[in-house]
Amino acid sequence: MDLSYNDFERISTPSINTSLVAHNHLPANFSMLYNLDLSYNLHLRIDDLHWLSRLPSLAYFGLRGTHHLPSETNWVRSLTLLPLEELHLYDYNLNTSILSLEYANFSSLKSLDLGLNDFRDGLPNWLFNLSKDNFNDLYLSQCNLGGQIPDFSGYQNLQGLYLSDNKLKGSIPDWLGQVDRLYDLDLSDNLLHGCIPSNLVNASNLEVLNISFNDLSGTLPKNIVQRHFVLLDLSHNSISGDISNRRDIPEQIEKMKDIESLDFSHNNLHGNIPQSMAGLSFLSVLNMSYNHFSGQTLLGTQLQSFDAWSYTGNTELCGAPLPNNCTLLEKLDNTKQVGGNDNNGFLSSLYLGMGVGFAMGFWVVCGSLFLNREWRHTYLQFFYDVVYGIYVAMAIKL
Structure with missing residues (x-):
């Protein structure tokens, strides 16, 4: 009723x-x-x-x-x-x-x-x-809960735990990764700090994880992309790292085939966004904004519905739906690089020519005077007459 x-x-x-x-x-x-x-x-x-x-x-x-x-x-x-x-x-x-x-x-x-x-x-x-x-x-x-996350480890059949929008402090406890049937975990909007524990994402049935709006740091756990998440929200933390240099992430992220919502926004992640994410066919919500990503945005037919807000705040990202054209940026970079190379080559040739010319001129003149006695006497007499003429002219003016 x-x-x-x-x-x-x-x-x-x-x-x-x-x-x-x-x-x-x-x-x-x-x-x-x-x-x-x-x-x-x-x-x-x-x-x-x-x-x-x-x-x-x-x-x-x-x-x-x-x-x-x-x-x-x-x-x-x-x-x-x-x-x-x-x-x-x-x-x-x-x-x-x-x-x-x-x-x-x-x-x-x-x-x-x-x-x-x-x-x-x-x-x-x-x-x-x-x-x-x-x-x-x-x-x-x-x-209005404060202190550490309460210990509910005794409830091994717990499937959903919702502790969002409290004042919980400390790190995420290890026991959360030991509740085998845990499916949905929401710890968002708290004061949690520390790294994301690797055993948390090892929970065999965890498919919905929201730990946004905390002060979590460190890098992404290497096994986080191996889970069959439906929703993963890590936004508004201080998580860092170059995800393109982590071999495990670009190669394994396509295993998140059931993911529908993925939010990495407002962190300190950088590197190229793995293009393997284009194979996530169920992905309907994507937010990678306000990080330090670079390179090409994701390409794929099913990803064309994402607007620029999914990528905004990453100044070195290019490609649709962003206004930055990757081809144009590459041409500008190449032009600068080629122009720089041409200028460097010209200056190197100029300095080399000046050095060789000076050496050749010096030895031609000095060598001739050293080897030919008559030329040497004539040059010395000419030099003496010039110096004497300058001396007489100065003496008359004084």
């Missing part, structure tokens, strides 16, 4: 004979109710949640965006009496009522959404004591 996005103010439940409840003989409309969603009824006031115990088949319960909580503090325990598989309390203004509970036996729970609640004082203890066999997805985005 989906009653979300309405303007309900109160919940009124009909009275039910307690003996019927005890013998599990409830009206069909209660006993078979599997799904109940009361999310985003902004004026809804719930004074009591014990009536939920009358719904023995309830597996899905949603109260997202409902801020008027029961005054009593053990309402969470009422939920544990149900065979809940999904519990959605996103933006529920949770407070001490959920933090004070030490133990909650959600034995059937598979998915829990506590996003957009304030857990600056820490997570409730019972959150680490859920069913190890059934629990799959945990949403803790926008919860």
Whole structure:
């Protein structure tokens, strides 16, 4: 039953004979109710949640965006009496009522959404004591979490972990790469630093990885392109390195054949973009902007839909859809290089000719004077007459 996005103010439940409840003989409309969603009824006031115990088949319960909580503090325990598989309390203004509970036996729970609640004082203890066999997805985005990433390594069947938009610090822990069934990991918009651990991308089922908007550094793990990612977002970090000089990346990147979204933007990567990426036929989102890439943009029929924003901020990149024409740039570079070579050759020839000419002239004149006595006397007499004439002219003027 989906009653979300309405303007309900109160919940009124009909009275039910307690003996019927005890013998599990409830009206069909209660006993078979599997799904109940009361999310985003902004004026809804719930004074009591014990009536939920009358719904023995309830597996899905949603109260997202409902801020008027029961005054009593053990309402969470009422939920544990149900065979809940999904519990959605996103933006529920949770407070001490959920933090004070030490133990909650959600034995059937598979998915829990506590996003957009304030857990600056820490997570409730019972959150680490859920069913190890059934629990799959945990949403803790926008919860004002600080410190290290909480240790959920005990949930080996965890498939989705969402910790985005918090204040988590430190490095990415190794245990994340040891959760074999982890499929979707979102650590974006935090304060994480350090390198991307290689064992993180070794997680056998990891297909969606978002670690954008952190302060991660170092180079790309060599095995990152060997994974069958569907989405990979490493944007807005300080990851560096020349990906064209990493033999493993250009040669292996074509193995990411299932990739649909790839974002390397706002990092310090450089080198040529591997043309083997043109073979990624499912790629629909590509962002390589604001790095230091050079050379030719990607060529390929399926890649022509990408606009210039996919490559902007790389001043040495050329080719469609960028305005820089690679052929023109190559011609200009070649012209400069050829012109430089011509000038260097001319100057070298000029200097060589001047040197040879000076040497030849010097030895012709001096050699002749040295070998011919009559010429030597004549030259010396001529030199004496010139010097004497200059001396007499200066003496007369003085």
